[in-house]
Amino acid sequence: MKEKQKNGKIEAALDIAKEIIFFILFTAAMFAYWMLMLLIISFVTSSFLHFSIEGIIIGAVLGTVALDVYYVLRKVKKRRGN
Secondary structure, eight states: OHHHOOOOHHHHHHHHHHHHHHHHHHHHHHHHHHHHHHHHHHTTTTTOOOOHHHHHHHHHHHHHHHHHHHHHHHHHHHHHHO
16 A cells, blocks of 8 residues: 555656656747747848847747636636536
């Protein structure tokens, strides 16, 4: 009985660790995506829109935070539903 309980706790800890690692990778990928898209937009529209690198970084951070909040809320909703 104790062994099953111990295995359950280990599995739960591994699941949480996997979710944390995936969240970090998701955040890094989304930041890279936003940076790339904003840099492309800046390059394409350079003749009539002027973006600074600071503005692009701020936009990428805001986009990443928005997607992270959405991801966390979706995970919480999924956990509460189970």
